[in-house]
Structure formats: C-alpha cells, structure tokens
Amino acid sequence: MTDPAPKLPPARERAGPIRVALAQLYPAVETALTHANPLQLLVATILSAQCTDARVNLVTPALFARFATAHEFATCKIGELEALIKPTGFYKNKAKNIRGCCAELVARFGGRVPGTLDELVTLPGVGRKTANVVLGDAFATPGxxxxxxxxxxxxxxxxxxxxxxxxxxxxxxxxxxxxxxxxxxxxxxxxxxxxxxxRKPRCExxxxxxxxxxxxxxxxxxxxxxxxxxxxxxxxxxxxxxxxxxxx
The missing domain is CATH 1.10.1670.10 (Helix-hairpin-Helix base-excision DNA repair enzymes (C-terminal))
Structure with a gap:
C-alpha cells in the first residue's frame, strides 16, 4: 500500500514564496506590447487576442503611423483598417471592435482612454483582461x-x-x-x-x-x-x- 500524497499547505501560505521566486527570476517586467500612449496600448491589446505580442508589434508601427487618434480610428474606412491588421488574425472582428471602441471613446470620453475598469469594460471588444492590461501599464493602476x-x-x-x-x-x-x-x-x-x-513544461x-x-x-x-x-x-x-x- 502506497503512502497517501502529502497534503499541500494552503494556497495563501504558498503564494508568498511563489511571488518571491518569480520576482527573483523576472525582476523588471512590463507588457511586451509596444506603445506610446494609452490609446495605442488599448488597440494593441485588442489585436493581441489569439495572436502573439511579437506579431502585433510587427503590425502596429504602420497602423499607428496611419491612425494617431481615436477620431481617426473611429472614422476610418473599415477595409483599410482590416488590411493593416490582417496578420494578427480574426481581423474583421478586431477591426469592427477597434472602430467601435474608438467611436465610443470619442462620443463619451472626449477621445481619451478612461482610467477605470468599470468604464473600460463598457467599450466594444474590451473585457477584464484587456482593461487590466491598459490600467496596469498605461495608468499604473494594479490589476x-x-x-x-x-x-x-x-x-x-x-x-x-x-x-x-x-x-x-x-x-x-x-x-x-x-x-x-x-x-x-x-x-x-x-x-x-x-x-x-x-503541452510540455520544462519542469527540470x-x-x-x-x-x-x-x-x-x-x-x-x-x-x-x-x-x-x-x-x-x-x-x-x-x-x-x-x-x-x-x-x-
């Protein structure tokens, strides 16, 4: 008869050492998405759904050179936007969300990205994950x-x-x-x-x-x-x- 597996300490007790170990491994961290302002980070995060950050970063320089403000995104031709973001995948839905999101920014927030979770999640294509990325890296609000x-x-x-x-x-x-x-x-x-x-973690x-x-x-x-x-x-x-x- 084999011995029963040892009972794990409560998650609250183990979370502390895990946090410390991760901080030692990765002392300086930030989002990998290249951005210069909250709007760019918001758009880049929407694009990152089902796409690598590296690929998004290849697309955004031309995208942000073409559209610099929420108003420009909101009034752009959808076909042009789709063509620019096509390499990120699901580009039709993403283009619709970006344009709709920016239209809401113009209509409700003066073209600026709001700095609260409750406001961000009301925007098209923005869920809690996207909102927390924007809050944490654009507004220094923990999430x-x-x-x-x-x-x-x-x-x-x-x-x-x-x-x-x-x-x-x-x-x-x-x-x-x-x-x-x-x-x-x-x-x-x-x-x-x-x-x-x-699929194959490098536990060793x-x-x-x-x-x-x-x-x-x-x-x-x-x-x-x-x-x-x-x-x-x-x-x-x-x-x-x-x-x-x-x-x-």
Whole structure:
C-alpha cells in the first residue's frame, strides 16, 4: 500500500514564496506590447487576442503611423483598417471592435482612454483582461490580467482550481498584495512563455519546481503518448489502404 500524497499547505501560505521566486527570476517586467500612449496600448491589446505580442508589434508601427487618434480610428474606412491588421488574425472582428471602441471613446470620453475598469469594460471588444492590461501599464493602476498563461500556471501551482478567468482573477486578488497585481501577472505570463509550456513544461529547468505541486502535469505525458499512438495508427492505415502509384 502506497503512502497517501502529502497534503499541500494552503494556497495563501504558498503564494508568498511563489511571488518571491518569480520576482527573483523576472525582476523588471512590463507588457511586451509596444506603445506610446494609452490609446495605442488599448488597440494593441485588442489585436493581441489569439495572436502573439511579437506579431502585433510587427503590425502596429504602420497602423499607428496611419491612425494617431481615436477620431481617426473611429472614422476610418473599415477595409483599410482590416488590411493593416490582417496578420494578427480574426481581423474583421478586431477591426469592427477597434472602430467601435474608438467611436465610443470619442462620443463619451472626449477621445481619451478612461482610467477605470468599470468604464473600460463598457467599450466594444474590451473585457477584464484587456482593461487590466491598459490600467496596469498605461495608468499604473494594479490589476490581475488573466490570459491563458496566468490561468494555466495558477492551476499548476495549486493556487486555484477555477478555469473561469474572472474567478481566477478574484482568487489571485486575494492571494497577491494589490501593489503586485500587475507585476505578478507579467511574471506568470513570462514564465508560461519561457518555461511552463502548455503541452510540455520544462519542469527540470524550472526554478519554481520545489514550490510547485505540478497539478495536471502528470497527465500530459499520457496524452502525448495517446496522440502519438493515434497518429501512428492513422499513418499505418493510410499506408495499407493507399493505392500504389502505377505508371500507365
């Protein structure tokens, strides 16, 4: 009979050492999205949905050279906007949201980006994640940004079991001191991009390994093995059933 797995200390007790370790790994952090003002960050964050920050940064120089104000975005030709942002994917929906968002900025906020969460989330295409990015990096207002990396690492580290981003955000707000909300989010994002990958985390190279219960990690290898088995079966089936090439 095997011994039962040791019970983890409460998340609140483990959050402190995790915060310290992340701060040592990534002392100076900020958003990777290139921007010069709150409007540019807002637009870039909308573009970053289902797209890498690096790709967004390739698109925005030409975009911001063409449209510099909320009014210019709001009154632009949708086809021109779509063409400029097409490399970021889902460009039709993003163009619609950017133009609609900027129209609201002009109509309700004098063309300026508002500095509160409640106001930001009323804008088209702006949810809590986008709003917290803008607040944290454009207005120095602390906020927890829950993207795919923050959600995944929070669960693997045993800080929460939730998958709903709003619930994850609420839990982390309780576990992390408010002044660290923005930097903690950035550090989890960086660690997710560099070490704690979704399908094959580099646990052997992870400085957080002594603090991490690796929730869900054990099942990843089994999933990869099953996927390889299925792929091999398909290849064998295709080979057996394929019609040989015959020269006529």
């Amino acid at each position: 927890i940004t829950v993207d795919t990396h923050v959600g995944r690492l929070s669960r693997r580290l045993g800080l929460t079991r939730h998958r709903d981003p709003v619930k994850v955000e609420r839990v982390l707000m309780e576990l992390v001191p408010q002044p660290e909300w923005t930097t903690f989010s950035h550090r989890l994002i960086l660690h997710g991009r560099r070490v704690c990958f979704a 190279a992870c400085a957080l390994a002594p603090l991490c219960p690796k929730v869900g990690v054990a099942g990843l290898a089994a999933k990869r093995k099953r996927a390889k088995t299925r792929a091999a079966g398909k290849r064998r089936g295709n080979g057996e059933n394929a019609t040989p090439d015959v020269k006529t």
